[in-house]
Amino acid sequence: MKHVMKTSPYGKLGRVETLSQFTQFPKIEKLLNPTLQQFFTGKLLRKEELSLEEQSFQILWNNGYFKTHPAITKNKGTYMCHRCHNRKNHLFGVIPCQRCHKTHVYCRNCIMMGRMLQCDFLYEWIKSPYEWPKMKESLKWDGTLSHAQQYAAKEIVSAVENNEQRLIWAVTGAGKTEMLFLGLERAFAQGKRVCLASPRMDVVKELIPRFTRVFPHVEIEALHSDATNKRGVAQFIISTTHQLLRFKEAFDVVIIDEVDAFPYYLDPLLQFATKRAKKQHAAMIYLTATPRKDFLRTLRKEKVPIIFVPVRYHLQPLPMPTMLYVHRLTEKIKMNQPIKQVEQWLQKRKKQERQVLIFMPSIQQLKDYKETVCQSFLHLHIIKYHDQLDTVYADDDMRDKKIERFRNKELKVLMTTTILERGVTFPSVDVIILGASNHIFDVAALVQIAGRAGRSKDDPQGHVLYVHDGLTNAMLEAKNMIRMMNQKRKNMLKNNVVKKI
Amino acid sequence: MNYCLYCGEKISKTISWGTLFVLEADKYSCEKCVQAFQEIKGEYCRRCYKRCEQECCDDCYKWKVIYDGNDPLHKNISIYHYNDKMKDVISKWKYRGDYALGDIFKQKFQTVFQENFSQINKNTLIVPIPLSEKRLHERNFNQAAQLASFLTTNISPILERTHTEKQSKKSRKERLMSKNPFLLREKVQSDVILIDDIYTTGQTVRHAASLLKQNGCTNIYAFTLVRG
Numbered sequence: 001m002k003h004v005m006k007t008s009p010y011g012k013l014g015r016v017e018t019l020s021q022f023t024q025f026p027k028i029e030k031l032l033n034p035t036l037q038q039f040f041t042g043k044l045l046r047k048e049e050l051s052l053e054e055q056s057f058q059i060l061w062n063n064g065y066f067k068t069h070p071a072i073t074k075n076k077g078t079y080m081c082h083r084c085h086n087r088k089n090h091l092f093g094v095i096p097c098q099r100c101h102k103t104h105v106y107c108r109n110c111i112m113m114g115r116m117l118q119c120d121f122l123y124e125w126i127k128s129p130y131e132w133p134k135m136k137e138s139l140k141w142d143g144t145l146s147h148a149q150q151y152a153a154k155e156i157v158s159a160v161e162n163n164e165q166r167l168i169w170a171v172t173g174a175g176k177t178e179m180l181f182l183g184l185e186r187a188f189a190q191g192k193r194v195c196l197a198s199p200r201m202d203v204v205k206e207l208i209p210r211f212t213r214v215f216p217h218v219e220i221e222a223l224h225s226d227a228t229n230k231r232g233v234a235q236f237i238i239s240t241t242h243q244l245l246r247f248k249e250a251f252d253v254v255i256i257d258e259v260d261a262f263p264y265y266l267d268p269l270l271q272f273a274t275k276r277a278k279k280q281h282a283a284m285i286y287l288t289a290t291p292r293k294d295f296l297r298t299l300r301k302e303k304v305p306i307i308f309v310p311v312r313y314h315l316q317p318l319p320m321p322t323m324l325y326v327h328r329l330t331e332k333i334k335m336n337q338p339i340k341q342v343e344q345w346l347q348k349r350k351k352q353e354r355q356v357l358i359f360m361p362s363i364q365q366l367k368d369y370k371e372t373v374c375q376s377f378l379h380l381h382i383i384k385y386h387d388q389l390d391t392v393y394a395d396d397d398m399r400d401k402k403i404e405r406f407r408n409k410e411l412k413v414l415m416t417t418t419i420l421e422r423g424v425t426f427p428s429v430d431v432i433i434l435g436a437s438n439h440i441f442d443v444a445a446l447v448q449i450a451g452r453a454g455r456s457k458d459d460p461q462g463h464v465l466y467v468h469d470g471l472t473n474a475m476l477e478a479k480n481m482i483r484m485m486n487q488k489r490k491n492m493l494k495n496n497v498v499k500k501i
Numbered sequence: 502m503n504y505c506l507y508c509g510e511k512i513s514k515t516i517s518w519g520t521l522f523v524l525e526a527d528k529y530s531c532e533k534c535v536q537a538f539q540e541i542k543g544e545y546c547r548r549c550y551k552r553c554e555q556e557c558c559d560d561c562y563k564w565k566v567i568y569d570g571n572d573p574l575h576k577n578i579s580i581y582h583y584n585d586k587m588k589d590v591i592s593k594w595k596y597r598g599d600y601a602l603g604d605i606f607k608q609k610f611q612t613v614f615q616e617n618f619s620q621i622n623k624n625t626l627i628v629p630i631p632l633s634e635k636r637l638h639e640r641n642f643n644q645a646a647q648l649a650s651f652l653t654t655n656i657s658p659i660l661e662r663t664h665t666e667k668q669s670k671k672s673r674k675e676r677l678m679s680k681n682p683f684l685l686r687e688k689v690q691s692d693v694i695l696i697d698d699i700y701t702t703g704q705t706v707r708h709a710a711s712l713l714k715q716n717g718c719t720n721i722y723a724f725t726l727v728r729g
Contacts, residue, residue: 090504093601098641108599115598117641 028063031056032128038233040125042193042250042277044069044083046114049246050123067124071116072105081107082122084245085272109269110245112225124248132235134191139181141214148309148492149179155307156183156285160192160253165284167259167299170309171318171485172289172422172451177210178313180255183285188218188235192252195237197244197274199264201225203257203423205400207238241270247277254278255285258422260292260444289422289451290444290481310488316460317486319453321446321479329435329469333369338376342432342467346380349463355406355429356382358415359449361438363393366415369434377413389413392420422448427456436466436475446478505531506602507590529604537586541579541728549703550579550728564703573710575720577700579728580606580613587727595644595698603647606726610651614724618694625692626657630709633664633682648726649696659686660709673702681708685716692720701729 040050050057060066069082072092079092086092086109097104097117104118116122145153152168159166160183170176180196187194196211198204201224208222221234223243232239232246241256241264254274256264264270278284286299299306312318326332326341346356358373360366370391377383390411392402406414407426414420418440431453433441441449446466453462466475503512512528514520541550546558553559564572581587594602618625629645637643649656661684668676693713695706706723713721 090502091509093599095598095600095642098637098643106598106600108601111593111597111599115641 028059031059034130037125037128037130039231040065041130042125042247043232044122044124044246044248044276046071046116046120047123048114063127065125065127067126068121069124070118071120071122072107072118079105079107081109081116083107083113083116084110084269086110086269113245132191132193135188135218137185138188138215138218139185140216141181143178145178146175146311146313146315148311149175149313152179152307152309153182155305156180157186159183159283159285160187161190163252163281163283165286165299165302165304167286167288167291167296167304167306168309169288169291169306171312171489172448173312173314173318173425173455174289174309175313176257176287177207179309180285181214183253184215184236187253187283188215190252193235193237193250194253194255195239195244195247195251195277196255196257197239197241197277198257198423199241199261199270200258200419200423201240202403202419204238204240206424207257211236211238241274244270244273244277249276249279251278251282253283253285255287257287259286259288260290260295261422262418265292265295290447292444308488310485311492312455312460314457314460315489315493316454317489318482319450319462319464320482320486321450321464321466321475323471323475323479324465324467325471326467326469329437329467333365333434336369336372338372339434339467342434342465343376343380345465346377346382349430351428351459352382353428354459354462355409355411355426356413357420357426357429357431357452358413359421359431359433359441360415360417361435361440363395363417365435366391366393366417370415373413373415383412389415391415393417394419418445418449420452421445422451424452425455426452428459428462429453430463430465432465432467434467436468437470437472439472439474441474443474443477443481446474447481450478450482503528505529505534506605507531507534507593526608529607534586534605537584538590539582539584539587541582547576549577549700552582552728560703564707568711572707573714573721574703574707575722577703577706577723577725577728578613578617579700579725580609581727583699583727583729591698591727595640598640598642600642600647603644606648607651610648610726614652618722618724621694622692625694626659626689627653627655627694627696628657628659628709630695630697630705631658631660631662631683633662635664636667644698645696648698652696657689659689660684660712661686668701668705676702676704679704679708681712683709683712685712688716689713690717690719693718693722695721695723697723697725699727699729700725 071083072079072081078087078089080087084107086107091109092105093108094103095106095117097119100119106115106117152170155166156179168176168179184194196207204222204224212220218236219234220236220238221232223230223232223237223239254277256274259265324341324345326339332339374386374389377389383389388411390402392399392414393416405411429452431449433449436446450464453464454460468475504510505512506529508531510531512531514525544554545551546553546561547556548561549558551558551560590602593599627649629643629649632640632643646656663682665682695709697706700706700723710721
């Protein structure tokens, strides 16, 4: 401990020798209140994030309430950041530290959460953790679960009770969120702390109102980069996976929605973050509609039960995508030419009042091609005014507003990139992918996008069109996957059983 | 292998006969990120590099009136406009404290300095605008000093700053009304080039410049990265 304080820049403010004078004051009981405990329990924080006065910090420190971890260590020539486990040397910067008058490295990978220098420390709360309230009958929901949903929900409950792992492989629109309700109620009844994490911010934003409605008395907090007050103190935390870097051994139940989404499946740092955020004995539940092969392989190796739900909550089949070949599609888009085949298809649709969701491979194409699409929709009388069509993409400042407008049906047509591929629900839409041959649309993306159609009970069908200039393996695989799911659905409805793989 | 400091993409080096014989300078950012910055070109005020059609912009005219024709600042030279991309980079660099990101500007800062100040007196001092001690402790580095270190190893820290509220948090009027926060450590007689990251109203550099002028400096220039 002495060594730690010596190198600490904060050592200057309160040296090891002088610390003992504070211990004479029996103020510790006064200082220690539930709010404080609630804030610190299960966290791994920078000194600045502790937001304690120096004196109070010293008292807590002296009584051994905090454990320190060095922020960055060096091992065999490579640095490692202990907050984000970044080990890539090019993601470390060098800075002449004005506090210690030495040059230090700092982690550039997690700098958005506040810079961590080599001379900084991470603080972990190790004594008297906060006890979360045991809430009985917290679920206020009068909906019912389908047979398949019930089966999955039971599995989730047992996973929560026994701190086990489960993968719920449920088709798009199967009602994954509703399956969680019973399991969550059980967790809150046992006074457990729950985290629902997703790699996508849009997914997080959509989930929050749904959960606050059914768990009105549970403290729910949303953590994502747009959130203003990120204290992370609620019993039920809905967060993006990035935000979990501030937690350590905090949660009894961790649910990861859309495990196969970018960037989670590619980023070992995020996977590490979720592992660290859960307690040693905790339930881990993965939700997805399109698990990746290697992920399935690792789960099978660990003997994690995989629950397969091949049927949507309204029991209707998934819409099959139609392939439409257009010669020199990319060039046509580049030249801003309207595509006749697509226009014909649009006219032939049975339900003209459905909204249209158009996916394109890149933001640049989206911006350039918008005007042409708008003109042809006006020409087809699908939209009456110019402003019934809009584009939305990741860096768009108006992103949330535009999605909201589409949901309110102020917008008839929305053009977007892969950001809206998953997690969002619009009741009645037809889906078009312009340029499905692009490598951006992999199997998961194609299946997910097809899953945007026909999600509501009132309009369970919907059209899906892949416009391409050359079939790709991904497109074929996606089609096969949807066909396979529909086949399984048929068998299941015949025999009335859900199979465990 | 190099990576772009801003977007993290790999930078591939082009191999040619030239690179075989002469070592290429290290690149710190990819082409895409560099192009997003907007250089000041064409029509701009010759005194402060603000975008304007006349020889002298309204800002400089106002300063002339305020100082009665004796503007302590001889000239300001800036490199980039303050566009959205630049705002983003500056906030990451300065406020988030990503020190290494400053290297993106290194080469440009050096070449523009060479172009504009090559004929200048050799005794000219390069003085970065300092931070107050408290702010320096908070931020752990001075961005102006970092920029100055690209130009010379011989930085003259002759100025000191008392702690005030952040400039960027104030309105234009508040800035213009603010007190001179600088103190002089030692008197100098030579010319001075003040280095700072952003020139917005010009108040900060003028505070420093007027203090230097009162104490015997002749010509005072400002060399800033961005014209706000």
